[in-house]
Amino acid sequence: MPKIVDHEAYRKELLGKAFTLFAAQGYARVTMRAMARALGVSTGTLYHYFDTKEAIFLGVVRHVADRDVALAIEQVQGASGHTEQFRRLLAFVREHAANLRNFLYLVIDFHRQSEDPSGRDIIARTVAFYREAIRQQLGGDTHDEARAALLLNALIGALVQEALDPEAPPLETQLTLVERLFVDLEGSLPATGT
Amino acid sequence: MPKIVDHEAYRKELLGKAFTLFAAQGYARVTMRAMARALGVSTGTLYHYFDTKEAIFLGVVRHVADRDVALAIEQVQGASGHTEQFRRLLAFVREHAANLRNFLYLVIDFHRQSEDPSGRDIIARTVAFYREAIRQQLGGDTHDEARAALLLNALIGALVQEALDPEAPPLETQLTLVERLFVDLEGSLPATGT
């Protein structure tokens, strides 16, 4: 009888470690050899669980996005009003800034290198997934996807700018500004397109 | 006496073409051979004008940033009030969205792959260059670097999100929202830290 392992659980464990590696070095610079060594398996094992290097990456994207959003929602849910929910969302971003930036970087990095439609589709769905999560915290029942997109923009931009220019106004300052903008406008902005 | 060419002018011409190439394929995927072929020169000539592939890239960064900002300032200068200046700035971004996104993508892509301090420094200066240009259009005399950073954030985020998720609310919608946020708040927001 063959050795039996929980295939799915082990797969996720590998994906978690793979994210750490990718995050540290970027997609292109992670060699399959180095990855196998870091994950404590052989290259053969790696290719047993994943068809290709790209498949590993896309697996990482799905895994991390699920984890992030679940964590954020958990942290936001307890709040009472929209303002407080918003504050908690920003707090989450502050706490996980490094992680989120790494993830964003990784996705952008990969997106630049791959033309594969299925890969792009997974990335698009992931972005929409984050945007939708934000929308649900922002408006509750309003269909204001654009405002969610704008907040996501500000967050993405803050992560990028801080990474590219360490002397930019610190992330916290910028997020505080975002918060002020959104909170001050709470209610004063009607729905987007109306 | 040797053959004479306008070294600096030819260098810039090469940089312009190199940007097109990098933008289309990303930093890593452009080989020196392919680049030489595309620019109509030999690899030897390439290395005559630039020390290394990285040097070509950093030259491209400076060249494009200078061109972009000069163009944007020219387009904004004629405006009368701050609101109108702001509108023109956003119009510039709308018009050049593809180009700006390619550039941003390129810088992020490179930044992810290189640990070289001098390269990072050039990138940081470039980001600060854009931010400073925005700041001068925003406040005139207020020292509100954080607000400029926030606007740059929103623009960066908009470019990124649209690229990653084609079904995100279109760039124009998002920029319109940014405009509304900033214009509505004109004057109602005191200086950042005060």
Added chain:
DNA sequence: GTCTATATTCGGATAGAC
């Protein structure tokens, strides 16, 4: 370990200014 692909080098060829 193998095999492919890449950045960079180098010795020589060329072309125009004087």
Added chain:
DNA sequence: GTCTATCCGAATATAGAC
């Protein structure tokens, strides 16, 4: 005709996917 910046592309050394 001479001189040298400019240009060339085969050769080299190295690295990564598998």
